[in-house]
Amino acid sequence: xxxxxxxxxxxxxxxxxxxxxxxxxxxxxxxxxxxxxxxxxxxxxxxxxxxxxxxxxxxxxxxxxxxxxxxxxxxxxxxxxxxxxxxxxxxxxxxxxxxxxxxxxxxxxxxxxxxxxxxxxxxxxxxxxxxxxxxxxxxxxxxxxxxxxxxxxxxxxxxxxxxxxxxxxxxxxxxxxxxxxxxxxxxxxxxxxxxxxxxxxxxxxxxxxxxxxx
Numbered sequence: 481x482x483x484x485x486x487x488x489x490x491x492x493x494x495x496x497x498x499x500x501x502x503x504x505x506x507x508x509x510x511x512x513x514x515x516x517x518x519x520x521x522x523x524x525x526x527x528x529x530x531x532x533x534x535x536x537x538x539x540x541x542x543x544x545x546x547x548x549x550x551x552x553x554x555x556x557x558x559x560x561x562x563x564x565x566x567x568x569x570x571x572x573x574x575x576x577x578x579x580x581x582x583x584x585x586x587x588x589x590x591x592x593x594x595x596x597x598x599x600x601x602x603x604x605x606x607x608x609x610x611x612x613x614x615x616x617x618x619x620x621x622x623x624x625x626x627x628x629x630x631x632x633x634x635x636x637x638x639x640x641x642x643x644x645x646x647x648x649x650x651x652x653x654x655x656x657x658x659x660x661x662x663x664x665x666x667x668x669x670x671x672x673x674x675x676x677x678x679x680x681x682x683x684x685x686x687x688x689x690x691x692x693x694x
Contacts, residue, residue, distance in 0.1 A: 484501075485507060486509060487501070490513070493515060495518040495519075496512070499521070508552075509533070510524075510530070510533050512534060514537065521546070523543070525545050525550075528552060534557070539559065542569045544567045545567070545571065550570075550573050553570075553573050556576070558582055560584050563586055563587070565588050565592045567612070571592070571594045572595045575598055576599055577598050580603045581605050583605040586607050586608060587612070588610070588611050589612045590614060590615065590635070594615070596619050597621060599616075604626065606629065609631060611638050612635045613636045614635070614636070615638050617639070617640045617641055617642075618641045618642070621644055623645060624645070624646065624647065624648075625645065627654070628651065629652065631654055632655055632656070633655065634654060634661050636661065644667055645667060646667050648672075649671075649672045654674065657681060659683055661684050663688075666687065
């Protein structure tokens with residue numbers, strides 16, 4: 481469907497299956513009706529012209545790779561019904577500058593925001609308990625981040641190569657810092673590690689050439 485520019489989904493639709501609009505490279509906007517309660521994996525993957533999308537409150541899960549490779553997507557509103565951000569959900573959304581996660585979200589999946597190179601800020605709610613592997617890898621514009629006290633684990637390479645990240649405070653709820661969690665965060669100057677942390681894995685701070693205080 482490389483020539484499809486727009487689509488109107490009728491309110492009779494309750495489910496959109498996996499890869500339904502994958503590689504529709506000219507699709508620029510889509511509104512999902514409230515009748516839809518399920519969206520499959522990779523539904524809008526590589527829709528490189530998609531800039532505007534509305535997710536209804538009937539959806540509770542953002543599936544794996546739903547917006548992966550949507551390089552024109554610059555903003556999105558996630559409704560308060562969403563409890564989980566699936567793996568690779570926004571992988572490679574290089575125009576996305578800001579995202580606010582609702583307080584309903586408890587889990588940020590693997591590679592969820594990987595290579596969102598324009599992402600400058602993200603608000604992680606206090607409902608989140610885990611940050612998945614490579615969740616924010618190569619978010620090269622991300623300069624600051626507040627990790628809430630609800631988070632207990634930070635996955636492998638979660639913030640790897642976040643080259644603009646200067647300072648981060650790890651809450652006392654965290655017990656595990658994954659392998660390469662802050663690998664090559666070359667602007668990172670300071671980090672606070674609480675006494676709750678029992679395991680710091682290999683290469684956690686490798687390549688953090690500006691780090692002067694831990």
